[in-house]
Amino acid sequence: MTNKKYTIQNSPFVVPTTDGKVIKEHFGLATEGGSKISIAHMKAPAGWSEPFQTPEFDEYTFIISGKKQFIIENEVVILEAGQSIKINKNTRVQYSNPFNEMCEYLAICLPAFSMDLVNRED
Template sequence: MPTLIEAPAVIEAAGNKPKRIEEYAGRVRTAHDGVSVARMVAPSGWVEPGQRPEFEEITVVLRGTLRVEHEGGVLEVGAGQAVVAHPGEWVRYSTPGAEGAEYVAVCLPAFSPDTVHRDP
């Protein structure tokens, strides 16, 4: 029988401003370690520390613009677009636009504070 996930787990986010993370599947909400699926709502001007995660992260932007800094430059990912950050790549996410951003992140394997490797 399929499992209904009635509500996400709300998780504290890293960064300079409060960002809402709603995990629907992953280590916290469903004890999945192979994948995590979360909706993020980040305010204008939010920036998180850079990271070099061990997992692949596929991000689909639903509203606003997500800036993705990487060792080769910067990507501006707008609503209706997606970006894939590969394991071992350095990336830093931010929302410089006036409206912030809403996006869905899928991590393979699931996001873990132990495998994200954030900058000090």
């Protein structure tokens, strides 16, 4: 039994997708079974979008490269590399990349992302 005071993640969980988006969860439900926080490295291709959702978690996003569009309630917000945002839980939001370049970003969810808590619209 090890008694380490840290964990290095060399094998993040690659979430299966059908929309071209690459999701690598470094910490969260899929990697550790923990529900307190999830940290994921994302790459959203040009033209990607998700349905509107009303998550039961706070979501922090930091843009590494490219741009990402958020429709928060009825307001359109566009972030570029080096910018970040916190979207409070129970807020209706749609994430997309309608631009001509890939968007790379980090997403942190408190509590951890779960399909049971995301509340995506059909």
